[in-house]
Amino acid sequence: MADSEFRHAAIVIAVAFVAMLIGPSLVDNYTLTILIIYGMLAMSLGLIWGFGGILCFGQAAFFGLGAYAYAVAAINIGESTVPFLLGIAVPFAFAFVLGAMMFYGRLSDVYLGVITLVVTLIFFKFINSTAGPEYVIGTARLGGFNGVPGFQTLNVPGYSNWYIYDRSFYYFCGVALLVVYALVRWLLASPFGRVAIAIRENETRVELMGYDVRLRKTVLFAVGGAIAGLAGTLFASWAEIVTPGMFSLAQSAEIIIWCIVGGLGTLTGPVIGAMILAFLKFLLGQQTVLDSTLILGLILVLSVLFLPRGVVPTIGLLFSRRGLGRRKRVDRGGARRRMRDAANV
Amino acid sequence: MDLAVVIAIQVVYTVALLILISAGLAIVFGMMRVINLAHGEFMMVGGYATIVAVHAGVNIYVAMLIVAPLVVGILGLLVERLVIRFLYGRLIDTMLATWGLSLLLIGLATLIFGNTTTGISPPIAGFPIGDYQVNGYNLFIIVMTAVLVVAIYAVLSGTRWGLIARGTMQRADMASALGYSPDTVYMVTFFAGSALTGLAGGMLAPLVGLVPTAGANFIAKAFITVISGGASVIAGLLSSATLFGIVSEIFNFSVNSMVGEIALLVAAVILLRLMPQGITGRFFKGRM
Amino acid sequence: MSSVLETRGLAMLFGGVTAVDNVNFRLDRKELRCLIGPNGAGKSTFFKCLTGQLKPTSGHIFIEGEETTGWDPHWIARLGIGVKTQVPSVMDGLSVRENIWLSARRTHGSEKARHLADDAIERLDLGSIAKSLVGRLSHGERQRVELGIVIAAEPWLILLDEPAAGMTADEVGRMAEIIAELNREAAIIIVEHDMQFIRSIARKVTVFSQGRILVEDDVDVVMRDQRVRDVYLGKKA
Secondary structure (H helix, E strand, O other): OHHHHHHHHHHHHHHHHHHHHHHHHOOOHHHHHHHHHHHHHHHHHHHHHHHOOOOOOOHHHHHHHHHHHHHHHHHHHOOOHHHHHHHHHHHHHHHHHHHHHHHHOOOOHHHHHHHHHHHHHHHHHHHHOOOOOOOEEOOEEOOHHHOEEOOOOOEEOOEEEEEOOHHHHHHHHHHHHHHHHHHHHHHHHOHHHHHHHHHHHOHHHHHHOOOOHHHHHHHHHHHHHHHHHHHHHHHHHHHOEEOHHHHOHHHHHHHHHHHHHHOOOOOHHHHHHHHHHHHHHHHHHOOOOOOHHHHHHHHHHHHHHHOOOOHHHHHHHHHOOOOOOOOOOOOOOOHHHHHHHHHOO | OHHHHHHHHHHHHHHHHHHHHHHHHHHHHHHHOOOOOOHHHHHHHHHHHHHHHHHOOOOHHHHHHHHHHHHHHHHHHHHHHHOHHHOOOOHHHHHHHHHHHHHHHHHHHHHHHOOOOEOOOOOOOOEEEOOEEEOHHHHHHHHHHHHHHHHHHHHHHHOHHHHHHHHHHHOHHHHHHOOOOHHHHHHHHHHHHHHHHHHHHHHHOOOOOEOOOOOHHHHHHHHHHHHHHOOOHHHHHHHHHHHHHHHHHHHHHHOOHHHHHHHHHHHHHHHHHHOHHHHHHHHHHHOO | OOEEEEEEEEEEEEOOEEEEEEEEEEEEOOOEEEEEOOOOOOHHHHHHHHHOOOOOOEEEEEEOOEEOOOOOHHHHHHOOEEEEOOOOOOOOOOEHHHHHHHHHHOOOOHHHHHHHHHHHHHHOOOHHHOOOEHHHOOHHHHHHHHHHHHHHOOOOEEEEEOOOOOOOHHHHHHHHHHHHHHOOOOEEEEEOOOHHHHHHHOOEEEEEEOOEEEEEEEHHHHHHOHHHHHHHHOOOO
16 A cells, blocks of 8 residues: 555656656746646645545635745845745644634534635735735835735845746746655655544544544644645745735635646645646636636536546546546535534434 | 714614625525525625616616616526536535636626726715714615515515425425425525525615625625524524624724724634534534 | 442433433443433433533543543543444545554554554454445445454443444344453443344343433343333333
């Protein structure tokens, strides 16, 4: 079991590495980089939703938090190493606290959805209202709806004049994605990961086995927050400005769409889903006839109705006859299961 | 004294507004256990329907009390037949599909009306209380909301249709055994909920500058009001709207309206954290 | 002899309904006890209070002298208590071996856990389906998988809620053997409906009726008791 998973992960990494080297000859670095960043953002939700069964409607909150933490710290500090680490640590800590509050309160799926959504909205409204000069952290003004521009972008650690940009930033992001992928694979293969999957399958049983379900869900949620924060940090360096739009509901919706279309219960699915859809959005942005929001909405509705497994698992099934029907469909929420349990009280 | 009256009116108005924007969602969620995340966009459509009708020369009251509910009701009917009926019992999938729908509607509205603000002016003039000016249209909203609540209650508890609907929601199999088609009941209920939402959108049209993304301002408030409210459609709606209305107005008066909005959201998070069982417990265990 | 499990004045109310009413219960070391009673007598509610899935409204629960009232299920499980629920509670998306391994893994390293899992798989004769996904197994097989999960954790107190429900006659017979074998090392509480099954395994029986303990005695005495017949068959007016 472990051997085949290891081989699978190694193949994925090898193929992705080759694709990363070929990429720049097909599309420009700038576009490729954002596709990779979105891929990482999608993976953060793919991990907690597809493997932990936690549906977060506000993954964008951690994305934005990472970006703002990086931007504000970079303005105050200058050199980018500490801001980079803060861009991961702040969303991790915030997700940990938020997760602990929700999971120790034993909130059901619907409430999880409401609270994550509302928290994202609070961030969005708050950041939007900070245009006044009284909203400063150190020397950084939050800037309200205008966002925070003009911060130090990523540099080689210790050398604040050696910027990592363009082609080298693209490779940096690509390698970061591969490293995160390998780490997450390792996490899922570890006992912690097995228990996380078991919780998705049957929370009550895992609890009756003596595992602390609440703590484990909280940790998994925080790891997802950290990965989203890393994506936000990279985004800040890519865009050279961070804006409240990163916290918007549309951003959250987009992350969910990537996961659904790409396929839940896999790691590569959400990443590929994000890259394809973000590229599609980029192409749609080139023309003005059709609004990209309209297309995204249509894709979401249609994939919920007609693509219960997502693209990657469906293609996987088509290619391996052996696997037909073997992989159980991942429930998008624990809702149905929970209702069944509740009926048996 | 005058100030107290004005503040009292303001608080009641905030509560009424919360009830108004949540009523359609409450019917659909409370009775069908469907969370319509396109609720805000349904209101937005109701608003545009009203404005377009008024510009076409229709009387403003006809536009918002008849045209808007009809347009959105029919939209709801379409949505129920094309999307939602395939997803009954799949709460999360319904939320996701209607979220997609909300983006779709925003996109369509942008396509048709462009990304600019439109609006109409309120049909009722203000009047003074002491030194303070009171908005007459706000009073109209309060009165209309009260009428609406009584009407919903009367329909649900007093009419044959209300009884059939409530019966179907509890035991669809029994209702169909008694000869009532659950399919039809769901359809009619969703139509009614959508029409109510359209009515809210129409009535708010003179108050807000309408843009295609206006729905986002309503969905979160409506969503938390309904979810926090709980099992009973009417009592739940009244209680949570009152609580949230008062909380947000306290912060609105003492700090500013932004803090008021945030306080409302924070109150919702705290409430859900403190009473997770109180509401869902009843919702999902009591009578599924 | 000291009791390993004791409840004092245990009560559980749902709204206005009293499901468990002032129950005083004692279980001795390595005892096998059956809880019976008609539907709605409060057996399952009592059971869920013991496992921590429900928090009792009032009263106390002691496990080996330690008060566990209101503890979360995972803390109670960590005392060394194995629980089998009414409807098989298993992880459908994982294999039989993974299900059982996870249970042993909580207290042991990977290697030892593998041994314990293999052991449980052999004892329950699950070898031929060890690699199958649990979601694709029959009801009886799932019941055994859940028992495997319980065994692999090496509990000294086992709580079984209707272990024979929905099983074929053959399977019920084998379940009785397994339970007898488990009872050599652990105390067991069984909630059960099947009178045949109870006769084949039980010594002492506690009868619940309307949330209270009606009788508590040897199985043969209880079976002859007129009150027990009344609550099961309905009293003649």
